[in-house]
Amino acid sequence: xxxxxxxxxxxxxxxxxxxxxxxxxxxxxxxxxxxxxxxxxxxxxxxxxxxxxxxxxxxxxxxxxxxxxxxxxxxxxxxxxxxxxxxxxxxxxxxxxxxxxxxxxxxxxxxxxxxxxxxxxxxxxxxxxxxxxxxxxxxxxxxxxxxxxxxxxxxxxxxxxxxxxxxxxxxxxxxxxxxxxxxxxxxxxxxxxxxxxxxxxxxxxxxxxxxxxxxxxxxxxxxxxxxxxxxxxxxxxxxxxxxxxxxxxxxxxxxxxxxxxxxxxxxxxxxxxxxxxxxxxxxxxxxxxxxxxxxxxxxxxxxxxxxxxxxxxxxxxxxxxxxxxxxxxxxxxxxxxxxxxxxxxxxxxxxxxxxxxxxxxxxxxxxxxxxxxxxxxxxxxxxxxxxxxxxxxxxxxxxxxxxxxxxxxxxxxxxxxxxxxxxxxxx
Amino acid sequence: xxxxxxxxxxxxxxxxxxxxxxxxxxxxxxxxxxxxxxxxxxxxxxxxxxxxxxxxxxxxxxxxxxxxxxxxxxxxxxxxxxxxxxxxxxxxxxxxxxxxxxxxxxxxxxxxxxxxxxxxxxxxxxxxxxxxxxxxxxxxxxxxxxxxxxxxxxxxxxxxxxxxxxxxxxxxxxxxxxxxxxxxxxxxxxxxxxxxxxxxxxxxxxxxxxxxxxxxxxxxxxxxxxxxxxxxxxxxxxxxxxxxxxxxxxxxxxxxxxxxxxxxxxxxxxxxxxxxxxxxxxxxxxxxxxxxxxxxxxxxxxxxxxxxxxxxxxxxxxxxxxxxxxxxxxxxxxxxxxxxxxxxxxxxxxxxxxxxxxxxxxxxxxxxxxxxxxxxxxxxxxxxxxxxxxxxxxxxxxxxxxxxxxxxxxxxxxxxxxxxxxxxxxx
Numbered sequence: 001x002x003x004x005x006x007x008x009x010x011x012x013x014x015x016x017x018x019x020x021x022x023x024x025x026x027x028x029x030x031x032x033x034x035x036x037x038x039x040x041x042x043x044x045x046x047x048x049x050x051x052x053x054x055x056x057x058x059x060x061x062x063x064x065x066x067x068x069x070x071x072x073x074x075x076x077x078x079x080x081x082x083x084x085x086x087x088x089x090x091x092x093x094x095x096x097x098x099x100x101x102x103x104x105x106x107x108x109x110x111x112x113x114x115x116x117x118x119x120x121x122x123x124x125x126x127x128x129x130x131x132x133x134x135x136x137x138x139x140x141x142x143x144x145x146x147x148x149x150x151x152x153x154x155x156x157x158x159x160x161x162x163x164x165x166x167x168x169x170x171x172x173x174x175x176x177x178x179x180x181x182x183x184x185x186x187x188x189x190x191x192x193x194x195x196x197x198x199x200x201x202x203x204x205x206x207x208x209x210x211x212x213x214x215x216x217x218x219x220x221x222x223x224x225x226x227x228x229x230x231x232x233x234x235x236x237x238x239x240x241x242x243x244x245x246x247x248x249x250x251x252x253x254x255x256x257x258x259x260x261x262x263x264x265x266x267x268x269x270x271x272x273x274x275x276x277x278x279x280x281x282x283x284x285x286x287x288x289x290x291x292x293x294x295x296x297x298x299x300x301x302x303x304x305x306x307x308x309x310x311x312x313x314x315x316x317x318x319x320x321x322x323x324x325x326x327x328x329x330x331x332x333x334x335x336x337x338x339x340x341x342x343x344x345x346x347x348x349x350x351x352x353x354x355x356x357x358x359x360x361x362x363x364x365x366x367x368x369x370x371x372x373x374x375x376x377x378x379x380x381x382x383x384x385x386x387x388x389x390x391x392x393x394x395x396x397x398x399x400x401x402x403x404x405x406x407x408x409x410x411x412x413x414x415x416x417x418x419x420x421x422x423x424x425x426x427x
Numbered sequence: 428x429x430x431x432x433x434x435x436x437x438x439x440x441x442x443x444x445x446x447x448x449x450x451x452x453x454x455x456x457x458x459x460x461x462x463x464x465x466x467x468x469x470x471x472x473x474x475x476x477x478x479x480x481x482x483x484x485x486x487x488x489x490x491x492x493x494x495x496x497x498x499x500x501x502x503x504x505x506x507x508x509x510x511x512x513x514x515x516x517x518x519x520x521x522x523x524x525x526x527x528x529x530x531x532x533x534x535x536x537x538x539x540x541x542x543x544x545x546x547x548x549x550x551x552x553x554x555x556x557x558x559x560x561x562x563x564x565x566x567x568x569x570x571x572x573x574x575x576x577x578x579x580x581x582x583x584x585x586x587x588x589x590x591x592x593x594x595x596x597x598x599x600x601x602x603x604x605x606x607x608x609x610x611x612x613x614x615x616x617x618x619x620x621x622x623x624x625x626x627x628x629x630x631x632x633x634x635x636x637x638x639x640x641x642x643x644x645x646x647x648x649x650x651x652x653x654x655x656x657x658x659x660x661x662x663x664x665x666x667x668x669x670x671x672x673x674x675x676x677x678x679x680x681x682x683x684x685x686x687x688x689x690x691x692x693x694x695x696x697x698x699x700x701x702x703x704x705x706x707x708x709x710x711x712x713x714x715x716x717x718x719x720x721x722x723x724x725x726x727x728x729x730x731x732x733x734x735x736x737x738x739x740x741x742x743x744x745x746x747x748x749x750x751x752x753x754x755x756x757x758x759x760x761x762x763x764x765x766x767x768x769x770x771x772x773x774x775x776x777x778x779x780x781x782x783x784x785x786x787x788x789x790x791x792x793x794x795x796x797x798x799x800x801x802x803x804x805x806x807x808x809x810x811x812x813x814x815x816x817x818x819x820x821x822x823x824x825x826x827x828x829x830x831x832x833x834x835x836x837x838x839x840x841x842x843x844x845x846x847x848x849x850x851x852x853x854x
Binding site: 037039040042045048049050051052053055056057059061068069070071072073074100101102104105108109112113115116117124126127142145146149150258262263264265283286287288289290291292293294295 | 464466467469472475476477478479480482483484485486488495496497498499500501527528529531532535536539540542543551553554569572573576577685689690691692710713714715716717718719720721722
């Protein structure tokens, strides 16, 4: 197949008519497809349904230390839930607090607390003229929404397959006291599926921030979300690396079982240094008497330990893998060699990140929508929803069925071609 | 029995020796009693155990509108949970948002948001020199801890059996723009068990606050926590009263099933005007994708409707009533006519409020503690933990067994006598 960029005007014109006709055929089908959000499909959710049986009216509702999980108390979670989630992210049990159903809420609340109370005695951020966050992008839109909500200025940092541009991060963090944090999805990153290299993690751990209250927001959301049994990325433990570098307090790590058990009814965790954990609990005790311990108990009795969790994750992988591979193979078949787009084939996570020709992403997503397919808004993966190159599109293959994925990927590829040809014609 | 206040010095001396001997006997018993916190006892928690059976691995996990309760989404809760909790507090379903396991968290978060973002466009409270809250007291210690945590100045407002001193509240609210809120537990108040009179509720609804962002924090925690089937307090609906007075946006109402189903694993609700609900959701969507809908579904399928809830509450009452009556009858027997203390016999709620002679509360609680009985810290029911008269003690009879309650009440009465005699001797 000839590269589109090598076609002359007449070839492009004729191609355009051909593609447009195909597009109109798709449009006539009245499709209803959604590849927008990283939601598990119901087959995945079914995997955890036996969890609904582990507690019944005859169950002993006591945790291992005798705590009645039905009553108040237990600010940082029951011990066995702490252990399970600590094992999941590879940290010590004393470094974690188990929270409610969403790590997003913990991240939001950490920033809210920093706004009103500062961090370990620093000036509350709300009292400062300017607070800034570094935002490796493309990244997770809900992270960027939190910082935007609190009026925090976001600085986009380019991503590569080894992680964010560390030269840039090191420089800015050491120079600018207004920079108080950086958003990271270090493993199977959202949306690119990249895992930070050991070198990247170590450079993060060795940062010398000008601001004493600078923190790395390490959202390890996809830490065990492998697509393969044999091809798995691995990530250094940032908590111990920070400790080794004399920066123990510089990082908060987050994770949850939202995409392990139930997306709306999992349990979440924050991990950090002893000092940070103490500080977080001081705030938390004002906000809650404790999170849902029955759900913690349910998770622990169902999974038992990390072997149980990992066996469960391989069942997820069996459902997810064919979907990811279908997208990849259709994009390869339809777009391979055309020079109008690149995409990443990740070993895990929830997304396939696609980069179209500059200036095409918005229109591709709009054309998909017109033909009945919802994609994540173009730009959503960048701070303020603005992709400077208008190029990145996040594909979420988890929720639709495999049959739908096939149609969706073909339609997507068609829209990419059509918009690219249009772009090349207008050159 | 002669009033202690009528005894002469010798009589008091001889009484003191007699009481002290008894106290030493108690001390020798090595008791371990706790009447400190309003925790349900395990018999109460057992009442909800059948809830553990309503969902199993074969259950259809869809809400009435088809929402898969296992997946992301549903920011404000599933419809049927909204309806159940709206019915519980007597408001319209469109005026509520169902949240996580604790209404305390909603209240905390409402204040945190007001600090960082203001209220409906007002200046963020964190940017103001001074923010004040009115605190009817004795009241709920965790309310006061929230306002203290955010550096909000607390103004104590005296309570009577009809509710807070409304003359004082009307005056301050209309004069001082720094006053942004008032904490209320309007039904079976914590700790006194008082229910605000219709007149009090209407005066609240008709407040003319100087601050546009003034809000009533209406914590209707005990709205259905009656102790009797035939003697029940009732409370006017503040939401509709505020609407009638042209003050629709002036109130947030809170409640939960923490003391209905499970103290650590209930569901909670915030109710407010359409405008407030819209504003709250705007913030919430940054903080969470949605709360635990499986737990919402579990509650709805278990209780079905308010008849189901009320039948359940009568089972609670059967467990609670004898405990409350035991405390009351022992206090009457031991302290009746002595003129050294007064207490309230409530029709509902979780507490019995005791007022000792001025300057005696701290020492009574300390003596109880020395004899192995934990009471709520004296002063905890007042802002900053400081009871100006050092008189109020909160008795929480729910958690101990009836046998323990009997011993605990006798020991408490003994400590009251001992400290009162000491006080009278030192006069």
